[in-house]
Amino acid sequence: PVKVQERCCLKEVVLFVRMHRVLLLIAWGITMRWCPATALRDTAAEMHESAGLTKKCDMTHYGSLSTRYKDQRFAGEGAHGCVIFARDSRARNVEVAIKIAKQTGRLKEWKLECARARSVHEEACKAGGEAKMLVERYIPTCLEVGGTNKAPYIVMQAASGQGIDEKLSGMPEEVSAAVFAQIVGALAAMHGVGLSHNDLHEKNVVILDRRIEEQESPLVALINFGKVVPVSQGVYEGGYKQDENLLAREAYQLALCPESAAYPLLAEEITEAKRDARIQALFTCLREKWSEEKNHSKKSPDEQFFNLFQEVIVEAWENQNWPSLMGIQKTKVLDLYHTEFIQANQPALHQFFPSASAGICGPPTTTHEAPVETAATTTQQRVTSETTSGESKQVEDPDETWAASTSQTAATSTEKQEKAVVDGRTTTLEVVKDEKQDIKVVDGAATTTTDDMVKDEQADTTTMSISQTTKNVGKRRMVCSTLLLLVILGPAVNSITL
Numbered sequence: 329p330v331k332v333q334e335r336c337c338l339k340e341v342v343l344f345v346r347m348h349r350v351l352l353l354i355a356w357g358i359t360m361r362w363c364p365a366t367a368l369r370d371t372a373a374e375m376h377e378s379a380g381l382t383k384k385c386d387m388t389h390y391g392s393l394s395t396r397y398k399d400q401r402f403a404g405e406g407a408h409g410c411v412i413f414a415r416d417s418r419a420r421n422v423e424v425a426i427k428i429a430k431q432t433g434r435l436k437e438w439k440l441e442c443a444r445a446r447s448v449h450e451e452a453c454k455a456g457g458e459a460k461m462l463v464e465r466y467i468p469t470c471l472e473v474g475g476t477n478k479a480p481y482i483v484m485q486a487a488s489g490q491g492i493d494e495k496l497s498g499m500p501e502e503v504s505a506a507v508f509a510q511i512v513g514a515l516a517a518m519h520g521v522g523l524s525h526n527d528l529h530e531k532n533v534v535i536l537d538r539r540i541e542e543q544e545s546p547l548v549a550l551i552n553f554g555k556v557v558p559v560s561q562g563v564y565e566g567g568y569k570q571d572e573n574l575l576a577r578e579a580y581q582l583a584l585c586p587e588s589a590a591y592p593l594l595a596e597e598i599t600e601a602k603r604d605a606r607i608q609a610l611f612t613c614l615r616e617k618w619s620e621e622k623n624h625s626k627k628s629p630d631e632q633f634f635n636l637f638q639e640v641i642v643e644a645w646e647n648q649n650w651p652s653l654m655g656i657q658k659t660k661v662l663d664l665y666h667t668e669f670i671q672a673n674q675p676a677l678h679q680f681f682p683s684a685s686a687g688i689c690g691p692p693t694t695t696h697e698a699p700v701e702t703a704a705t706t707t708q709q710r711v712t713s714e715t716t717s718g719e720s721k722q723v724e725d726p727d728e729t730w731a732a733s734t735s736q737t738a739a740t741s742t743e744k745q746e747k748a749v750v751d752g753r754t755t756t757l758e759v760v761k762d763e764k765q766d767i768k769v770v771d772g773a774a775t776t777t778t779d780d781m782v783k784d785e786q787a788d789t790t791t792m793s794i795s796q797t798t799k800n801v802g803k804r805r806m807v808c809s810t811l812l813l814l815v816i817l818g819p820a821v822n823s824i825t826l
Contacts, residue, residue: 385405385409385410385428385430389475389476389478389479390428390475390479390481393414393426393481396416396417396418397412397414397415397416397417397424397426397483398414398415398417398421399414399415400412400413400414400426401413401414403425403488405430406531406552408429408430408431408434409427409428409429409430409434410427410428410430411425411426411427412425412426412427412428413425413426413486413488414426416471416483419685422486422685423486423488424471424483424484424485424486425468425483425484425485425486425487425488426481426482426483426484427481427482427483427484428479428480428481429479429480429481432477432478432479433477434477434480435473435475435476435477435480436477437554438473438480438481438482439473440554441470441473441482441553441554442470442472442473442482443470444553444554444555444556444557445467445468445469445470445484445553445556446469446470446686446688447523447556448463448467448469448517448518448521448523448553448556449463449464449467449469449681449683449686449688449689450683450688451521451522451523452464452467452517452520452521452683453683453688453689455520455521458520459517459520459521460683460689461677461679462513462514462516462517462520462677463517463521463681463683464679464680464681464682464683465513465517465677465678465679465680465681466510466513466514466517466548466549466550466680466681467514467517467518467549467550467553467681468484468485468486468487468549468551468680468681469484469485469681469683469686469688470482470483470484470553470686471483471484471485471685471686484551485681485685485686487534487536487549487551487680487681488536488537488538489534489535489536489537489538489549490534490535490537491530491531491532491533491534491535492507492530492533492534492535492548492578493530493531494535495535495546496581496582499546499582501583501584501617501622501624502544502623502624503544503545503546504582504583504584504617504618504624505582505618505624505625505626505673506545506626506673506674506675507535507545507546507548507578507582508575508578508579508582508583508673509669509670509671509672509673509674509675510545510547510548510674510675511533511548511574511575511578512575512661512664512665512670512674513548513665513670513674513677514533514548514549514550515528515550515571515572515574515575515661515665516661516662516664516665517550518550518556518571519559519571519658519659519661519662520661520662520665522558522559522658523556523557523558523559524556524557524558524559524561524562524563524571525550525553525555525556525571526555526556526557526562526563526569526570526571527552527554527555527568527569528550528568528569528571528573528574529568529593530568530593531552532550532551532552533548533550533574533578534548534549534550534551535547535548536548536549536680538680540675540678545675547675547680549680549681559656559657559658559659560655560656560657562656564644564647564648564651564656565595565648566594566595566596566597566648567592567593567594567595567596568593568594569595570595570644570647570648571659571661572640572641572643572644572647572659572661573591573644575637575640575641575661575664576591576610576637576640576641576644577591577592577593579610579614579637580610580613583613583614583617583618584617585609585610585613585614585617586609586613588605588606588609589606589609589610589612589613590606591606591610595648597649598645600645603641603642603645607638607641607642611634611637611638614629614634615628615629625669625672625673626672626673627668627669627672627673628669629669630667630668630669632667632668632669633664633667633668633669633670636660636663636664636667637664639660639663639664640659640660640661640664643659643660
């Protein structure tokens with residue numbers, strides 16, 4: 329008999345014999361014999377549960393991923409894809425985040441997103457020092473992008489957790505200053521290497537699940553880098569798409585300030601007088617809530633902090649309403665990060681997202697399974713990567729603009745090769761340009777080759793065992809062959825009945 333896990337073809341039975349009562353009775357008998365009651369129950373539940381999810385997050389086209397990535401668990405879904413956390417069996421079981429598409433035709437877009445995510449680490453590696461420390465603490469990068477245009481996927485360093493909006497209600501007041509200091513650090517990681525995120529809504533600022541024993545504060549990271557561009561090309565139209573607005577908005581929410589200090593998620597137009605009144609209300613609240621006397625901060629906010637925070641808020645307002653004709657080359661976020669208040673409240677920097685594990689900055693000998701702790705810097709080191717107007721080219725396609733402004737994307741030729749050490753052996757890390765695919769990162773031990781993708785597409789699909797995704801219907805050739813024979817003999821059976 330067919331195993332319980334295998335799905336019977338109940339849908340096919342109903343489809344073919346619904347107009348023949350005799351055949352229906354015969355088919356039902358056969359079905360009950362070959363498909364136990366538990367299998368029928370599971371099939372019915374599957375048909376109901378996956379009615380909408382099947383089309384959006386169908387995993388049956390990603391058979392090769394289940395071979396390499398183990399312990400898969402559904403993390404959530406966004407507008408364009410679903411995210412699954414798993415462990416990479418080829419890289420010391422490091423936890424990764426795999427995003428699969430809800431619709432076809434996203435491969436080119438995700439290749440660009442992967443290149444943009446990697447560019448943050450590439451720029452940080454060139455800058456070194458504090459810039460590299462910040463990026464490896466707050467910014468996960470892309471490890472691989474592949475699949476086909478019908479079934480693309482992207483693999484990132486895992487930043488498992490929840491959006492900050494989901495964590496605010498249960499967050500203790502005594503850790504709010506530390507969380508805010510990390511948000512400043514995360515944004516400084518981006519702007520410190522001359523790049524702008526441009527999509528910092530509440531879901532893309534994540535409170536990580538992981539904790540460090542000696543730290544009571546929740547840990548922060550940024551995710552989703554599909555809209556990253558140089559600061560000079562950033563969005564300055566207000567709201568969550570303008571990076572600097574994140575800081576005042578989260579300070580208001582974290583400190584539980586009154587409505588007069590509220591900064592909205594969406595873009596708005598306010599007068600200079602209203603801007604200054606809101607700043608005053610926010611700072612009055614922060615002086616009270618983040619005072620050392622209340623044990624809500626390791627250091628009370630001082631005039632240095634408030635002066636630079638005001639400069640950041642005013643700069644964001646001016647960039648929205650009165651943008652400079654010379655363009656925007658940098659922001660004051662990095663200056664705010666270097667204030668004593670932020671440095672005192674920011675937890676020690678850990679290497680959660682090492683560039684080396686992605687083949688950037690050297691051989692991948694370190695993974696985020698073994699974070700390296702370094703003291704939070706208190707120096708006034710300024711590491712910026714400015715983009716001058718002479719270095720940027722005006723092109724009509726924004727993707728081409730991005731490619732022209734980043735020197736380390738995956739669109740270079742095979743002439744440039746680096747040696748990488750993966751799982752104890754040396755392989756060649758190449759960034760190649762395929763005639764059919766614009767960007768492709770090839771790593772002998774960490775990526776899927778074109779031949780593998782062709783084989784995967786031709787082979788039978790393999791299903792990942794994830795409860796939230798669709799399940800394979802199993803082997804049903806034997807049962808369906810029998811039912812097909814009944815359909816063919818249907819007229820004869822009906823004649824005998826009559």
